[in-house]
Amino acid sequence: MHRILLTIALSLLTTTMQAQDLTVKLWDNATAPHSNGLTGPEKDEGEVRISNVTEAVLYIYEAAAEKATGQAVVICPGGGYALLAMGHEGHDFARWFAQQGITAAVLKYRMPNHTPQVPMEDAAEAVRYMREEYKGKEALKSVGIMGFSAGGHLAASTAVGALEANGDKSPRATARPDFTILFYPVITGNPAFTHAGSFNNLLGNDRTQELTDKWSAEQLVDESTPQTFLVLSDNDGVKPYNSTSFYNALKQHNIAATLHILPAGGHGWGFRDFEYKAMWQEALSDWLRRLEKK
Numbered sequence: 001m002h003r004i005l006l007t008i009a010l011s012l013l014t015t016t017m018q019a020q021d022l023t024v025k026l027w028d029n030a031t032a033p034h035s036n037g038l039t040g041p042e043k044d045e046g047e048v049r050i051s052n053v054t055e056a057v058l059y060i061y062e063a064a065a066e067k068a069t070g071q072a073v074v075i076c077p078g079g080g081y082a083l084l085a086m087g088h089e090g091h092d093f094a095r096w097f098a099q100q101g102i103t104a105a106v107l108k109y110r111m112p113n114h115t116p117q118v119p120m121e122d123a124a125e126a127v128r129y130m131r132e133e134y135k136g137k138e139a140l141k142s143v144g145i146m147g148f149s150a151g152g153h154l155a156a157s158t159a160v161g162a163l164e165a166n167g168d169k170s171p172r173a174t175a176r177p178d179f180t181i182l183f184y185p186v187i188t189g190n191p192a193f194t195h196a197g198s199f200n201n202l203l204g205n206d207r208t209q210e211l212t213d214k215w216s217a218e219q220l221v222d223e224s225t226p227q228t229f230l231v232l233s234d235n236d237g238v239k240p241y242n243s244t245s246f247y248n249a250l251k252q253h254n255i256a257a258t259l260h261i262l263p264a265g266g267h268g269w270g271f272r273d274f275e276y277k278a279m280w281q282e283a284l285s286d287w288l289r290r291l292e293k294k
Contacts, residue, residue: 020106027125029054032056036054049086051079056108059105068101071140071292072104072105072140074146075090075104076154078149078270085270088271089268093146093271100288103130110122112201114204116162117166119202121168121172121173146181146183148185148268149184149186149238150202153187156246158176159180160225161174187246188218189215228256230257231284233276238267
């Protein structure tokens with residue numbers, strides 16, 4: 001079902017910049033279980049951001065062989081479910097992970113256009129592909145998922161089995177990642193704390209609260225939810241309750257979780273340089289090393 005589109009040689013690497021190794025098309029609106037109804041070419045929104053996404057593609061960066069840990073992570077960039085910030089919330093992170101010995105797959109997922117199953121099935125299929133079909137230089141021991149902002153909602157929804165909870169019983173939908181990394185995520189549809197734009201793009205402006213609750217990740221946490229790392233800034237424009245509600249739900253189910261609230265930084269910093277970049281890098285690297293040893 002899957003077709004490898006392009007393999008890129010790694011002859012021009014430097015210590016600070018790594019080219020992707022592989023590009024894999026998972027499916028498009030014609031071949032996926034659901035369509036978002038969008039047509040036409042992708043739109044370049046500037047700053048390595050794209051919209052009108054109609055096909056799901058993985059851009060895979062293999063772990064540096066001398067450092068390979070056996071871990072892999074699927075990365076879901078943010079963009080409010082309207083576009084994808086593929087640079088500072090995608091490829092930049094993938095290069096960094098590969099240098100740390102972790103294989104990274106940046107997911108270009110389709111925009112929901114009010115059909116929530118669309119990005120959810122892209123993310124779930126990406127995890128399944130990395131776990132079952134990807135054959136890299138190093139064998140994988142675990143496959144996690146990572147997301148930013150609305151991509152954090154997508155990653156968290158995959159971790160809690162939102163597709164399965166909403167009626168999809170396929171092997172893809174029932175598989176959970178082994179760990180979850182959430183950067184300033186959108187999580188809840190609670191009217192007092194939600195990021196309305198993301199949920200409107202996911203479900204529609206006329207969405208009912210009942211429908212919204214079905215896709216609110218903190219309400220779907222159970223004993224099968226994987227251990228999670230969360231990081232955000234205290235002055236995040238997406239209300240911190242999104243992260244703290246998910247953390248609290250994890251603890252209510254005795255799931256291991258780590259929550260870091262940086263003193264400042266706002267929303268959407270991704271891999272960009274800012275005052276607390278070294279802090280989150282050290283914390284995340286330490287957390288992943290501890291996972292590797294378990």
